[in-house]
Amino acid sequence: MYVELKNVNKRFGDCQASDNVSFGIEKGKLIGLLGPSGSGKTTILRMIAGLEKQDSGDIYINGSLVNDLSPSQRGVGFVFQNYALFPYLTVYDNIAYGLKVQKKDKEYINKRVTELLELVNLPGLEKRYPDQLSGGQKQRIALARALAPEPELLLLDEPFAAIDAKVRQELRTWLRETIDKIGITSIFVTHDQDEAIEVADEIVITNLGKVEQVGDPVNIYLYPKTPFAAQFIGKSTIIDDYDVLKGFDKEGDDTRAIIRPEFVELESLNSVKGQDPSYEDGIVEQSIFRGHYFEVILDVNGIKIKANSQLVNGPLKAGDKVRVLVDQLYILDNESTRVVKNKSRDDSGQYFI
């Protein structure tokens, strides 16, 4: 593991910002720290950088224990949410800052700054001042500046939070490509699901100071380990008595479950597929057009479930009757979830003769 946190705890007054946090990151990976506001993700990032000191626990970077090192000794590049560019220095001097600290000679600095400006796609802006740049440009310069002294680790704190939605999309993709090009181990913090899923190799989900789950996005989506993770990634509905649904029997004491709309199959009342006995009846309560599909809320045997209906099936409106099959759901017990598939799927997968 390139970066490791072991049993890290941090308290701010009454608030436990980090509660026994442990996880590891492999070299060269781009990791997303994802969680709601106040979940402790920024605290973790800042502790890795040395900007906050943990109350207990150890942090390792590249095998060395860094607990007692100040930020200036850790060799970490940090990109701030508000860019933190020095307003009284030109773009050139901003980027060159870390290099001057390292006492590099003028030629080297020149070369490196030009190189970095090329990398971030902003050649020729050396003489500008930060107040003459747009938000997107500022953030790219901030990245160039953080990368200049060739740090071992790159940390980004909600780098796109302060940027326009449209530009954000472009920057996300661009960030992924750029970091791939350089190959530097990176960790970024975000509260935006989509951003984390799109950009990161792996995601660390945080909630109330605890780490809920670590894994790649698809994995977390398909196999959420905790109720929070299941609800935080992707859309879902929580239901109270899952055994009311056809194809599911009660297992153990838990009755609550999470259903993802992607795993609910909808067929119209008259369709061939819908006649299969594994399907049951449902009524559409609400139907919202989302641009390329309908998000519907179904009433199935008294339970409300969210589902998606493709446009091919025609528009659905409240009151329509449909045939429903829940393919799989996640049973919730207090601390974990387990996937359970619909019993009628246990056979070869063929439903009708």
Add this chain to the structure above:
Amino acid sequence: MAKEMTAELPVKQKTIKNLTGDFSSDKLGLRLAALINTLAVPILLLIVWQILSGSGLLLEVILPSPLKVVKALVKIISDGTLAKDLAISGKRVLIGYLWGAGIALILGVVSGLNKVVERVVSPIINVIRQIPLYAWMPLIILWFGIGEVSKELIIARGVLIPIFLNTLQGIKGVQVEYCELAEVLELKRSIFLRKIVLPSAVSSIFTGLRLGAGNAWMAVVAAEMLGGLTGLGYALMKSREFLWSDNLIALMVVIGVIGVAIDVILHQIEQRSLKWKRKTVK
């Protein structure tokens, strides 16, 4: 809140408060610690001062020992001269302040509400402001003699500027924000003024009143030094003429302490009466 015009004094005052912390929000323990901290260094200095005086390194006249200063202070308190001077200076401050504040408030409010009035009044006020307080004194003395009136006028001049500027600022600041709301709701002018404009402007006005008080205290001492035969300022001059350094320092301490007291008291009044504002508005 502080735009260009009033950037001068408010910034200066505000930053000191930030530096030493707003006592009203601290817990008792922290308060005590802060108090001790504030007193520790001066007390240390006093001790050093006493030692230096005792060792004979300091000329009596230049810097008398703290003990001598205290003795002088006790003397002027016990023989009633301090009380007399304080009363005289105090009365002047009060009258001057009331006149200045009255005029400034009226002008400020009207200018804030009416652009035409503002355009006419502002340049005049600016000119008055450009001519430093002390430069006004000879003129005022010339026209009104070396009597009570001229001193009160000088104080009024000193008070006029900060109160006018802050009041104007306060009223203008409100208008931009709530004016449109009032128009939409079609509020009657009097209700608009009473319920919206005044409460919002009050905090700026209070700041102006407090700064004005500080200025007033300063102005009375200055006025009494430049002309006249009574009051604290004159007492200062007299002490210098007779080279009564201990008396001089004692008087300076009194002047300083009263200045602090005025500011602190007004600040407390401001905090208390605006408590409702901090809870409800914003």
Add this chain to the structure above:
Amino acid sequence: MATKEKTGIVEKILRCGIISWIIFFTLWAFAAFNYDEIFLPSPIETWKALVKVISDGTLGADIIASLGRIGKGWGLAILTAIPIGLLTGHFKCVRWLVEPLLNLLRFIPAIALTSMFLIWFGVDDKSKVALILYAAFFPILVNTIAGVVTTDKSLVEAASCMGAGRIRVFFTVIVPSSVPNIFTGVRLGLSSSIICVIAAEMLVGGDGLGYLIQSSRMYYKTSWAFAGIITLALIGFIADRLLSFVGKKLLKHFGVK
């Protein structure tokens, strides 16, 4: 339509303040007409006095004297208050020392110290310069401290992450960030200096604009006193504008507006 145009023109006239000046001069001339020259000189008499005082060199000499003192006092204040302010803002132990003194001394106005300074420095230029130094010192100090204390923490953190140690951070981040505040303090210091030099010259005498105004009054040459006051107001105004302009040009990127 017609009324709108009319208000347009009226607005423009009001905007440049001419009306106020016209009213002012008219009132002044009228009032002066009714009073003795000694009591209230008319605008014309003031003008004549101004011309005289300029042409025989007294005004020039007084202006130079006053400006010289302002320059020394204000200059010294800048040289002492800024370093002390920077250190106070940055180091807790220095702040512990300075803050209590600052809060107590703040309320002793420069004018009250005049007598004290006269004893210490004699009836000399030194006492006047010392007074100006005292008056200008506090605004500069307070604003410098504010500048240091309100430095954007993320700038300090960014510099740290790039390897900068405490001292480098102080000189390359904190000091530049404080420049706009320092400049505000310096401007306030200048205006305090101008106010104070007048008081000092009036009380102590010798030469300078303050002395000119005071002595003119005492010798009943009121038109001279007026001339002096007008000169003073102009100097104050020009000085402030000039400083503001210079500041904006040179220090644009430090955030001075």
